[in-house]
Amino acid sequence: MDYRLVPARFSALPGWDEDDPTPLLAAMARCRAHIRTVKPYRTGSLGITAGELLALLDAADVEKPEGAGAVRAFFETHCVPFRIEEMDGFSGFVTAFYEPEVAVKAAPDAEYRYPFYRRPDDLVDVDDTNRPAGFPAGYAFGLERDGKIVEHPDRGEIERGCLAGRGLEIAYARSKVDVFFAHVQGAARLVYPDGSVRRITYAAKSGHPFSAIGKLLIDRGEIDAATVSMASIRDWLAQHEDQVDGVLWHNHSFIFFKEAAVDDGALGPIAAAKVPLVAGRSLAVDRAIHTFGLPFFISSETLTHMDGGKPFRRLMLALDTGTAIVGPARGDIFTGSGDAAGALAGHVRNAATFHILIPRAAAERYLHAQG
Numbered sequence: 072m073d074y075r076l077v078p079a080r081f082s083a084l085p086g087w088d089e090d091d092p093t094p095l096l097a098a099m100a101r102c103r104a105h106i107r108t109v110k111p112y113r114t115g116s117l118g119i120t121a122g123e124l125l126a127l128l129d130a131a132d133v134e135k136p137e138g139a140g141a142v143r144a145f146f147e148t149h150c151v152p153f154r155i156e157e158m159d160g161f162s163g164f165v166t167a168f169y170e171p172e173v174a175v176k177a178a179p180d181a182e183y184r185y186p187f188y189r190r191p192d193d194l195v196d197v198d199d200t201n202r203p204a205g206f207p208a209g210y211a212f213g214l215e216r217d218g219k220i221v222e223h224p225d226r227g228e229i230e231r232g233c234l235a236g237r238g239l240e241i242a243y244a245r246s247k248v249d250v251f252f253a254h255v256q257g258a259a260r261l262v263y264p265d266g267s268v269r270r271i272t273y274a275a276k277s278g279h280p281f282s283a284i285g286k287l288l289i290d291r292g293e294i295d296a297a298t299v300s301m302a303s304i305r306d307w308l309a310q311h312e313d314q315v316d317g318v319l320w321h322n323h324s325f326i327f328f329k330e331a332a333v334d335d336g337a338l339g340p341i342a343a344a345k346v347p348l349v350a351g352r353s354l355a356v357d358r359a360i361h362t363f364g365l366p367f368f369i370s371s372e373t374l375t376h377m378d379g380g381k382p383f384r385r386l387m388l389a390l391d392t393g394t395a396i397v398g399p400a401r402g403d404i405f406t407g408s409g410d411a412a413g414a415l416a417g418h419v420r421n422a423a424t425f426h427i428l429i430p431r432a433a434a435e436r437y438l439h440a441q442g
Contacts (some may be wrong), residue, residue: 074399076153076427076437081143084152084426085370086384091139092146094352095366096131098388101346102364103128112344112363117399119362123433128364146386151434152368155400155425163400165371165383167419168256168355168393169412170270170339170348173249175242175261185247186240187261188229190274190327195220197278212278223277227320241271241330248308251319252301254326257393258340260333260408271328272340279323281394287321301417339405342391350407351377355391360399361427365389369402371423377406377415383423400425 081087103125106112111121127149136145155163176183197206197213203220206213213220224233230247242261244250253259257273285304288294294303308315331341339348342355344363354367367387374383387404396403402425406415429437 073159074155074157076429077156078438079152079154079426081147081152084368084384085424086382087143087368090143090368090384090386092142092352092366092386093137093139094349095386095388096136096142098346098349098352098390099128099131099364102344102388102390103132105345106364109345113358115357115359115361117360117362117427118436119365119429119433121362121364123430124362124364126432127430146366146428150366150428150430151438152426152428153434153437155427157398157400161400163369163402163423163425164398165369165374165402165404165419165421165423166395167404167406167416169406169416170258170260170408171249171253171256171413172260172262172409173244173253175244175263177242177263179240179243183243183245185244185250187242187244187250187253187259187271188234188239188327189241189329191234191237191239194223194275194277194327196275207278209280210278212275223279225277225279225320225323226325227316227323229277229325230316230320239327241328242269247319248305248315251322252305254324257326258328268333268336270331270333270340272331273326274329275327277323277325277327279325281324282322283395284318284322287318300420301413336408339408342405344390346390348390348405349388350405350412352385352387353390353405354387355393355396355403355405356389357396357398357401358392361389363389366428367402368426368428369404369423370426371421374419374421374423376418377404383421386428 106121106125114120130149134145136142193215194212195215197211214223259271261269285299288307289296289299293307342348367389369385369387371383377383393403406412
């Protein structure tokens with residue numbers, strides 16, 4: 072491993088005594104229900120199993136702690152915190168994501184003409200069992216054509232109309248930039264003219280690797296790396312309408328969606344852990360390393376705009392993942408839904424300290440290994 076777990080005390084977690092992790096309990100109950108009634112989460116390379124996590128979730132279901140102090144005491148009883156320390160000396164790093172709200176119409180017109188697409192029926196999942204010789208190793212999806220798997224058209228080809236006329240359109244937005252950023256976030260709330268709201272969530276993608284347009288604009292000298300944000304990227308696109316297609320098509324990856332109801336407006340979309348995201352308390356992690364449902368205490372001295380000028384110090388649950396979330400101490404914070412959440416998310420690019428709270432039975436394994 073290129074990192075190690077360093078045992079810590081709860082008293083050493085900055086701001087632990089001031090945090091109120093109560094919102095995690097409902098999310099933990101939903102994770103418990105998924106593990107027990109649907110399927111266990113896949114074990115990450117760190118080795119913490121869904122069964123070991125279940126001991127923590129079952130205890131929360133039985134004890135039902137109430138109030139910030141009691142909830143903290145519950146975690147202190149049932150978990151051991153470990154600081155994730157990367158061997159190359161790099162500290163942890165957090166970004167953020169949100170669920171955009173996009174005005175749409177069910178049918179296109181002169182103004183609303185940029186579609187969100189469902190998954191095509193000829194898109195196939197690709198892994199080592201069916202990957203053709205020479206097919207790019209990083210592609211998880213392809214196009215089935217004449218009994219063979221080939222590359223699916225990329226973003227530019229799709230936006231130029233290669234999927235038109237197949238009945239895949241879910242709804243139409245006014246701005247291709249709004250559609251693009253919904254792709255980046257992996258979900259959106261669609262607001263129709265009658266005020267009704269539907270949700271779209273990730274269903275699949277074209278298979279092409281994600282390429283950040285922010286990095287492209289930095290490399291071109293269009294945006295300062297020190298100040299790049301979602302807002303600055305949007306501003307640049309608005310001021311250079313003649314270059315929008317070229318910049319957006321630089322990211323060959325294209326996302327397909329599925330529709331879902333908004334059953335609880337206070338909760339975010341169903342995430343990779345198959346439970347709804349909770350604003351400010353849900354973390355996307357590298358699922359190759361971490362098992363969904365585990366608690367992480369994230370602290371960042373420089374991330375201050377989310378808590379009224381105070382450093383960010385919160386207990387969170389690992390409920391999602393993403394292709395850009397790579398490494399043991401790398402996380403993406405879900406900030407919520409709508410423009411206000413987007414304003415919060417767009418400015419998060421901060422060093423952070425990651426403590427993972429490991430259920431005691433599993434923690435003994437790591438403590439014993441360290442002597």
